[in-house]
Amino acid sequence: MAEIINLRQARKNKARAEKEARAERNRVSFGRTKAEKTLTKAEQDLAKSRLEGHKRDPDETP
Numbered sequence: 225m226a227e228i229i230n231l232r233q234a235r236k237n238k239a240r241a242e243k244e245a246r247a248e249r250n251r252v253s254f255g256r257t258k259a260e261k262t263l264t265k266a267e268q269d270l271a272k273s274r275l276e277g278h279k280r281d282p283d284e285t286p
Contacts, residue, residue: 256264
């Protein structure tokens with residue numbers, strides 16, 4: 225036989241799980257030191273500049 229569930233409780237449990245997942249994402253992104261944030265930003269800038277350096281200009285194609 226199927227398990228009987230209370231839909232109100234199921235909705236509340238789902239909302240709690242979503243809230244906890246959002247909190248976990250925020251802890252990862254906002255719970256870092258300034259040095260970690262600076263390092264991440266520098267790594268992203270370096271990767272972006274390397275990618276831009278490999279692009280070809282449309283004027284140079286024969």
